[in-house]
Amino acid sequence: MTFWVLILSIALLIAAFLSYSLLRGRRDAEPAAAYDLRVYREQLVGVDRDLARGVIGEADAERVRTEISRRILAADAQMNKKTSEVGPSRVLSLIVIGGLALILVGGAAFMYQRLGTVGLPDMPLQARIELAEDVRENRPSQAVVEEMTPAPPPRQLDESYTNLLGQLRETVAARPDDLQGQMLLAQHETNAGNFRAGYAAQQRVIELSGDAATADAYADLAEMMILAANGYVSPEAEQALSHALDRDPNHGPARYYSGQMLAQIGRPDIAYRVWIETLRDAPAGAPWAEAIRAQLDDLAWRAGVFNAPETVPVPGQSGPSQEDVAAAADLTPEERQEMIQGMVNQLSDRLATEGGTPEEWARLIAALGVLGQAQRAIDIRDEAVNVFAGNTAALQLIDAAALQAGIAQ
Incomplete structure (x- = not known):
């Protein structure tokens, strides 16, 4: 309630200042005819000075006095005829003031109802950072999200490819320690849209690779998990991304998905910096760079960046002339x-x-x-x-x- 009283008071105060300006209007402004009268009187004094110095003759001075006197009479008559005040009428001013107050007060309340959150306490920067960390630590796991996310419909595959995939599954099941077989299974399960089966095979690839597992292997695992969760970056996917970046800090896909995770937990400011740096280092035609460009404006707005570049040039990328x-x-x-x-x-x-x-x-x-x-x-x-x-x-x-x-x- 205190918040609403404060907001409405500020809106009414602004409306009062604007209303005062409208009511004053041009009522205090000097009529044009009064200014003309002063000019003409100064001209009469000037004629007398010129006559005294001998600049003009008596006949010329009389003729000029007559013309100036005629103009003075006309200006005086114009002032006498002006009975209405200068500026808008009082009725019109009151109508405008009422409309202005309605727009300021009603508009502020309407926009806050649409964009604000009634009852939400102040959120200083440190509180927002702590909230983001809390969200990061307590967000749902991969398994929980997969339970809530329906499995995507199977892709329409060629019959020959389907048969080959079935044979590959049987072969790998019979030889679970075959690294090459697990790599092929992870790849083709993912190609077929079976992301959960794909990342399960990829996990086995990493287990069999041990310390020799590459940044690409961990980044592929994270991507398969994210696809299985319909774009959500789970703690398990984040851990895989961390392993990928430990092995290659400049790994483009891992940096892209890390920025996506930061945006999801409420740190678009850090995500924006990560994506900008990733764009600067991206090779020509990199799909993760195109994905970043497609989302950069929205992320910049969320991060409070109002001078975001429209695009970050990529070395070697051709563009329109x-x-x-x-x-x-x-x-x-x-x-x-x-x-x-x-x-x-x-x-x-x-x-x-x-x-x-x-x-x-x-x-x-x-x-x-x-x-x-x-x-x-x-x-x-x-x-x-x-x-x-x-x-x-x-x-x-x-x-x-x-x-x-x-x-x-």
Whole structure:
């Protein structure tokens, strides 16, 4: 209640100051005719001075006095005719004041109801940091989130690929200590959308690798867990990311998901710095860099950064020429959307007829997600999975692009 009294009092005080200015209006302003009268009287005095110094003759002085006297009479008549006050009428002023008070007081209450939290105590910075740490320590585990998250529907796979996956499962079950077999199983279970089975196999890969487990192995484990939890970074996934960064502090995917975790627990300020540094170090065409760019504006707003760069340049990444930028600036939103759609269609046609690099496939999937063409993005993703089956690095790019496009399963 004290908060509402304070807020309404401030709004009323502002309205009172503005109302006072409106009521005063121009009532204290001097009429233009009064100013004219002073000027004309000074001119009469000036004529007498000029006559005394011999600058003008008596006849000229009389003629000028007559003209000035005529203007004085006209200005005096104009002042006598002016009976209404200068400025808006009192009724109009009162209407404006009432509307102004309603907008200030009612608008403030409405916006706070929509954006604020009634009854929430003050949250100084230290309290927010402590709250974020509490959330980090007590957030749900991977198993709890998976229980609450329904398993995604199985992907439509080619019959031959399904048969090969079944054979791989049988082989690995018979040879659980086969490192290469576990690596293949983790990769293909993930490609098929079976993320839980994928990270279970990846955990076995790390167990068999022991101290030789690489940063990529831990980052892959974390990514599979995050995909299985529908984007949530669990404590178990965070631990895997920590192991990956211990082995390679500049590991791009691990840094990307670490920033995502920080944003989820309520530390967008640190997440923003992590993502900016990750962008600066990202190679050209890296899908995690594109994922960061797609979310950077929202994260900057949450972090309280109002001068966030629109993009962070990536070494070696080609972009539109100055002529292209100038031409796009002159287009209407519909024409610009049509131009982007045309560029996406050209890339799609070229990949379908000539093939392309994993980065180009990932770029196409991400672009379709931005355009809102989810089903088409899914079809391209499935096609890319078949094209690059067996290529771990390429499939990681495809999965990251699918995550960016919002079609990860």
